[in-house]
Amino acid sequence: MWGGRFGGVTDGEFFNFQRSLDYDFKLAEYDISHSLIHIGALLDAGLLSGKEYSSLKKALRRLLKRVIGEGPGFIVSAGTGVEDIHSYIHGQVEKEAGAAALKLHTLRSRNDQVAFDEKWYCLKECAETALLLDSLIVSLDTLSGRHRGSLFVGYTHTRRAQVITFDLYLGAFRSMFSRDRQRLEDYFDRLRVCIGAGALAGTSLGKDSYANALRAAVTDNAGKIIPADNSVDHVSDRDYIIELLSILSIIQMHLSRLAEDFILYSGSEYALLCLPDEFCTGSSLMPHKKNPDLLELVRGDTGRVYGSLVWLLTLMKGLPLSYNRDMQLDKEPLFAAVETLKSELSLLVRFLPLVKINKQAVENALSDKTFYATELAEWLVREKKIPFKTAHETVGALIRAAECSAEGIDGLNEEELRRIHPALSRAVVGRVMNPVHASGAGRTAAGKTKTGKKPAGFKLPAIKL
Ligand code: ARG
Numbered sequence: 318m319w320g321g322r323f324g325g326v327t328d329g330e331f332f333n334f335q336r337s338l339d340y341d342f343k344l345a346e347y348d349i350s351h352s353l354i355h356i357g358a359l360l361d362a363g364l365l366s367g368k369e370y371s372s373l374k375k376a377l378r379r380l381l382k383r384v385i386g387e388g389p390g391f392i393v394s395a396g397t398g399v400e401d402i403h404s405y406i407h408g409q410v411e412k413e414a415g416a417a418a419l420k421l422h423t424l425r426s427r428n429d430q431v432a433f434d435e436k437w438y439c440l441k442e443c444a445e446t447a448l449l450l451d452s453l454i455v456s457l458d459t460l461s462g463r464h465r466g467s468l469f470v471g472y473t474h475t476r477r478a479q480v481i482t483f484d485l486y487l488g489a490f491r492s493m494f495s496r497d498r499q500r501l502e503d504y505f506d507r508l509r510v511c512i513g514a515g516a517l518a519g520t521s522l523g524k525d526s527y528a529n530a531l532r533a534a535v536t537d538n539a540g541k542i543i544p545a546d547n548s549v550d551h552v553s554d555r556d557y558i559i560e561l562l563s564i565l566s567i568i569q570m571h572l573s574r575l576a577e578d579f580i581l582y583s584g585s586e587y588a589l590l591c592l593p594d595e596f597c598t599g600s601s602l603m604p605h606k607k608n609p610d611l612l613e614l615v616r617g618d619t620g621r622v623y624g625s626l627v628w629l630l631t632l633m634k635g636l637p638l639s640y641n642r643d644m645q646l647d648k649e650p651l652f653a654a655v656e657t658l659k660s661e662l663s664l665l666v667r668f669l670p671l672v673k674i675n676k677q678a679v680e681n682a683l684s685d686k687t688f689y690a691t692e693l694a695e696w697l698v699r700e701k702k703i704p705f706k707t708a709h710e711t712v713g714a715l716i717r718a719a720e721c722s723a724e725g726i727d728g729l730n731e732e733e734l735r736r737i738h739p740a741l742s743r744a745v746v747g748r749v750m751n752p753v754h755a756s757g758a759g760r761t762a763a764g765k766t767k768t769g770k771k772p773a774g775f776k777l778p779a780i781k782l
Contacts, residue, residue, distance in 0.1 A: 318404050318422065333397065340648050341402040342392040347437035348402050349381040350534075350780045351430050352410070352421060354512060354542070357530030358522045359423055369417040376413035378782060380406065401645075402434075403427045426516035428552040428640040429545070435651070436510040439561050440541065442655045443508075444775035447501040449662035450494050450568070456669040457494075461487045464674050468752050470589060470682045480688050480755045483674060493571040500564045505775055508557055511545035517639040519548040538778040553639035555629065558651050562626040565654050569622040572661055576612035579672065583609060588678040593671035596664070611668060615661050622657055625650035686726040689750035690716055696749045701740045711738040726750065 356373045359365040365373070383391075392405060399405045411418035461484045471481035513520055513527040524544040531542055545551040582589040592609055600606035628650040632643055682688075690712045697708035714737050715726065722728035726746060734741040748754065 318400070318407065318427075332400070335642075335645075336397070336399070337401045337645050337648065338395065338399050338405055339393060340652065341431075341434075341645075342389050342405070343652060344402050344431075344434040344438055344648075345384045345389040345392055345406065346381065347434040348406055348430060349377050349384065350437065351433045351512065352377050352406065353381070353780055354527070354530050354534045355425055356421065357533050358513070358526040359420065361526040361529045362522050364423055364522075365417075365420055369420060372414040372417045373410060373421055376410045376418070377406075379413065380409055381780065382782070401427070403430055424515065424520040424522050426514075426552070428516050429512070429514040429548075431645075432514070432551055432554070433510055433512055435555075435647070436508060436557055438651075439557055440505060440508055440510065440777060442659075443501050443505050443561060443564075444777060446565070446568070446655070446658060446662070447498055447505070447775060449659060449666065450498045450501070452666045453662055453669070454491055454494050454498070456666045457487050457491050459670040460672055463670070467674055467676070467679070468683060468756050469674070469679060470688075477682070477685060477688055479691055480683055480752045482756055490571065490575050493574075494568075497564065497568045497571065500567065502774055504560060504564060509540070510542045510778075511551045512542060514545040514548035514551035517549050517552050519545070534780055535778045536781050537776065539776050541776075541778045549639045553636070553641075553644075555633055555644060555647055558647055559626065559629050559633065562622075562629055562651065562654055565658050566623050566626045568658060569619050569654075569661075572658075572665070573616045573619045575665075576616040580609045580612045580616070588675055589682070591673040591675055593668065595671065596668045611664060615665070618657050618661060622654045625654035683752045686719075686746075686750045687716060688752075689755050692755040693746070693749050696745075697738075697740060703740065711741070714738075715741065 353374065356365060356370055356377070360367070360370040392402070395405055395408075399408065407418065407421060410421055414421075464483045467483040469481050469483040469486045470477060471479045471486070512531070513522065513524065527544045531538060531544075535542060579590060579592065581587055583592045592607070592612075594607070596611040597607045598610045600608065629647060632646055636643060693715070694705065694708040694712045697703045697711060698705050703711070715729075715734070718729060718733060718737060719726040729743075729746075731743055734743065734746065
């Protein structure tokens with residue numbers, strides 16, 4: 318694509334070092350779409366004859382159909398002599414369209430193409446991730462529905478805190494993923510794919526030719542693809558990758574927290590949850606082991622996803638305007654984060670509904686009366702009009718006294734209780750300090766979080782085939 322200026326032959330080792338086809342083949346669909354729009358602009362500007370346009374279009378469409386039908390994986394076997402996806406596609410069109418292909422790259426640059434391709438990739442993957450998040454939320458609802466009314470152990474500082482319902486517990490994750498879903502939707506709504514920035518200074522094809530070409534080539538564009546408004550920015554901007562990776566990092570953080578909880582709660586120290594065999598593995602030496610590998614790998618993948626974000630931020634820091642070849646290295650972290658997140662989500666969607674509560678263990682845990690200390694303090698405030706600070710101190714004293722009795726709170730007699738506070742009696746302790754009372758009606762914030770808009774909000778442009 319650029320041989321004319323060079324007398325010497327490119328060093329073989331350097332050529333391999335700088336080629337990107339092994340990973341940027343994933344952009345094939347978007348790169349061909351760019352070419353289809355671009356040849357429309359060339360036709361509009363009178364730089365292609367009708368015949369040349371038709372033969373280029375035929376070759377491009379044939380390749381696009383193959384890429385969509387088979388997936389772009391076949392491109393990797395193109396051989397080591399091809400530098401990147403842009404030159405690969407050019408070469409394929411040349412094979413089929415002959416002389417007309419000499420005009421395919423007229424007045425455009427790979428700097429513009431690659432930004433176009435990556436933006437479209439981000440849009441598409443953003444929409445797919447949002448759909449997977451929707452399914453994950455449905456899975457959480459299924460799990461919650463299967464345990465309707467079940468009580469659960471609530472922790473702060475990993476210490477027993479208060480009784481909650483399993484629905485409230487799972488609802489916390491539902492809220493996190495609903496926020497993530499909203500973030501993806503906002504991102505999708507804002508992102509525009511641009512065209513016509515040239516190498517950095519725009520092209521003499523002008524905005525109108527591109528606008529006409531867009532109308533002809535794209536169905537349902539919905540304003541998603543537009544002629545670039547600042548060409549220098551367009552070829553040097555990678556904010557949209559950093560932003561998507563930031564959202565993916567937040568999702569990953571939420572998945573990692575879910576994984577961590579489920580790992581802890583299913584271990585024999587807590588034993589509150591039972592994990593499905595289908596998603597666990599055993600030990601080659603210890604016959605009793607059932608290891609939560611799916612969750613551990615989800616937790617471990619956080620390194621890869623956060624790493625991708627930090628990679629991009631570091632890559633872009635201090636880069637002079639406009640395009641620099643450093644930016645070629647933005648693809649592997651982007652693809653890695655997207656693919657990792659999508660596989661995690663797809664697996665967790667099937668895993669979650671199969672998780673079960675260990676009812677007996679939950680019941681045993683909830684028989685610990687200290688769980689209801691806050692409940693008793695609130696009861697003293699509500700029913701006996703005692704100031705909260707006094708109520709707090711009173712219950713604190715009760716817990717302290719119980720620590721010295723072998724049977725805990727149940728071991729304290731009427732007199733001991735009354736000495737702590739006249740409002741306390743065995744009857745009160747029995748009535749208030751139990752799970753049914755504590756998880757009962759009247760507690761706030763136990764509701765379900767609403768999901769974002771329906772997936773129909775994610776409308777991608779489609780090339781007319
Ligand atoms: N492979 C390059 C990238 O991904 C495409 C742009 C190349 N431009 C250039 N002037 N060498 O960034």
